[in-house]
Amino acid sequence: xxxxDPTPAGLPxxxxxxxxxxxxxxxxxxSDFHRPSAIxxxxxxxxxxxxxxxxxxxxxxxxxxxxxxxxxxxxxxxxLQSNGVTVINGGTTPTSTALATLSADGAAVYDFxxxxxxxxxxxxxxxxxxxxxxxxxxxxxxxxxxxxQATLVLVEAAREHATISYDPNCRPxxxxxxxxxxxxxxLFVAASDVVKASDEDLAWLYPERTPDETLAAWLALGxxxxxxxxxxxxxxxxxxxxxxxxxxxxxxxxxTVGAGDSFMAGLISGLAQLEALGANGRQxxxxxxxxxxxxxxxxxxxxxxxxxxxxxxxxxxxxxxxxLPTPSPAQER
Numbered sequence: 001x002x003x004x005d006p007t008p009a010g011l012p013x014x015x016x017x018x019x020x021x022x023x024x025x026x027x028x029x030x031s032d033f034h035r036p037s038a039i040x041x042x043x044x045x046x047x048x049x050x051x052x053x054x055x056x057x058x059x060x061x062x063x064x065x066x067x068x069x070x071x072x073x074x075x076x077x078x079x080l081q082s083n084g085v086t087v088i089n090g091g092t093t094p095t096s097t098a099l100a101t102l103s104a105d106g107a108a109v110y111d112f113x114x115x116x117x118x119x120x121x122x123x124x125x126x127x128x129x130x131x132x133x134x135x136x137x138x139x140x141x142x143x144x145x146x147x148x149q150a151t152l153v154l155v156e157a158a159r160e161h162a163t164i165s166y167d168p169n170c171r172p173x174x175x176x177x178x179x180x181x182x183x184x185x186x187l188f189v190a191a192s193d194v195v196k197a198s199d200e201d202l203a204w205l206y207p208e209r210t211p212d213e214t215l216a217a218w219l220a221l222g223x224x225x226x227x228x229x230x231x232x233x234x235x236x237x238x239x240x241x242x243x244x245x246x247x248x249x250x251x252x253x254x255x256t257v258g259a260g261d262s263f264m265a266g267l268i269s270g271l272a273q274l275e276a277l278g279a280n281g282r283q284x285x286x287x288x289x290x291x292x293x294x295x296x297x298x299x300x301x302x303x304x305x306x307x308x309x310x311x312x313x314x315x316x317x318x319x320x321x322x323x324l325p326t327p328s329p330a331q332e333r
Contacts, residue, residue, distance in 0.1 A: 017272040018060050020132040020158075022125070022151050023047025023141035024116050025065040025080075026096035027072040028257065030312065034104070041072075042312045043079040044098060046139035046169045049258045052083045053265025053303070053315035054136075059272060062132075064125040064154070066091025066118055066147070088125050090118030100257060108257050112174050116140055116147035125150075129158035133278040134268060138167035143175040143184050155191050163277045163285065165194040167264050170201045178204060189218045193285055194271065196227040196264050211236075224286040227267060227297070229260050229304070237297045242290035244297045249305035258313025259304040265315060266300030273324040295325045 028044035051063040063085050067073035072095040080087050099111040118125060129135050135158040141151045155164055166188040168181070175181045182205045189195050195218055202214045209217070215226045215238045228236040234248040271277050274292060276285040288296070299321070306316040 017133045017277055018062075018131065019051075019054050019268065020062045020064060020128045020135050020162075021047045021051040021054070022064045022118075022129070022135065022137040022154050023050075023139055024096060024114065025063070025067045025076045026098050026112075026114065027075060028098050028100050028312065030100045030102060030108075030255075030257070032102045032255075034102075040312065041075070043076045044100075044258070044313050045096070046167065046261050047137065047141060048076070048080070049261035049313045049315065050136055050138075050167075050264050050268075051085045052080070052313075053258075053262050054268055055084045056315055057265060057269035057303075057318045057321065059269060062086040062088060062128050064088045064090065064118060064121065064128060066093075066116060067095040068092060070095050072097065088121050088128055090121030090125060091115065092120060093117070102255050102257075105253075108255065110171065110173060112140075112171065114140055114144060114174055116144040118147050118150050122150070125154055126157055129154045130161055132158060132162045133281075134165065134272070135162045136165040136167075136264070136268060137188070138165075138264075139169035140171060140174055142166070142168070142188050143171075143181055148184065152187065152191070155188065159191065161279055163193040163271075163279075163282055164191055165196070165264070165268060166192040167196045167260070168201050168205070169198075169260065170204050172204060181205060186218075186221065189223060190221045192223050193282060194225045194227070194267060195223045196229065196260070196267060198260055199228060199230045199233075202228070212238075224282075225288070225293075227263075227300070229263055231256070235263065235297050235301050235304075237293050239288060239293060240286070241288065242293060244290060244293045246294070246297055246301060249301060251305050251309050253308045254311045256308055257311075258315065259307045261313060262307040262315040263300045263304040266303030266321070267296065269318075270296040270299045270324045299324045
């Protein structure tokens with residue numbers, strides 16, 4: 001059930017930002033090419049990883065999610081509580097699982113057994129998003145019935161009071177109809193202020209377009225910022241004020257599990273430090289300078305890089321990442 005303290009001990013809070021993440025929790029069962037006899041079990045799911053990553057970076061974080069009171073659900077609950085994430089649990093069916101098979105280069109291929117429904121927590125979920133500075137969602141929670149429509153309702157209810165972020169984190173094994181997934185993605189893009197996707201997401205959703213063409217098309221739907229992660233090629237951030245591109249940090253990769261989620265958590269934390277979240281921060285979000293966007297990209301890029309040096313979805317603490325670099329007034333002109 002909910003953790004008593006919404007911020008992990010020893011972590012500073014980022015201003016008055018209150019983050020609510022809406023989305024699936026599951027257990028990653030990891031089989032590693034390099035160690036076939038060593039099966040690992042970790043709490044996971046993209047929204048859960050974003051919630052944990054944001055909490056570790058000092059944001060007061062809640063997660064509207066689904067898991068059961070089974071052994072995997074208890075593992076998830078312990079993980080969330082130990083990281084200071086407040087839980088709003090709306091499900092009763094068995095806890096979802098994802099078998100992640102790591103290839104020789106550390107990339108993960110997934111096989112899912114997933115349920116997504118949050119009807120058991122409709123009222124507390126609505127109260128949480130309406131009291132939030134920022135709401136994040138994405139992944140399976142935005143495409144899998146019956147909970148996908150409840151997720152969209154929560155996002156729409158939050159928009160008057162909060163900024164919104166979205167990461168499609170496409171899973172063709174869960175939602176193999178690319179046309180339907182594309183339609184859902186565009187609904188959430190249009191409802192969002194910040195959107196992040198991977199190059200693999202865009203290649204599957206829009207095989208006939210370049211990633212830059214899709215970023216521009218998504219920006220035209222309404223978000224202030226769209227970001228693209230490209231693995232070893234590094235991220236891109238696009239706004240109406242400019243485009244930032246940078247290389248990935250040189251690291252030794254343990255695996256890539258949770259890297260994109262750490263990038264997303266870094267984006268949210270960085271924007272909180274820039275006071276660019278919430279209804280009062282929306283105008284600032286839309287007027288961030290190229291130098292601020294560069295600092296934001298570097299901060300999120302570093303969060304993802306740290307995660308890649310460790311096994312499993314293990315995002316960095318704020319002490320490891322440090323604060324967002326702040327451009328000088330001369331740089332901002």
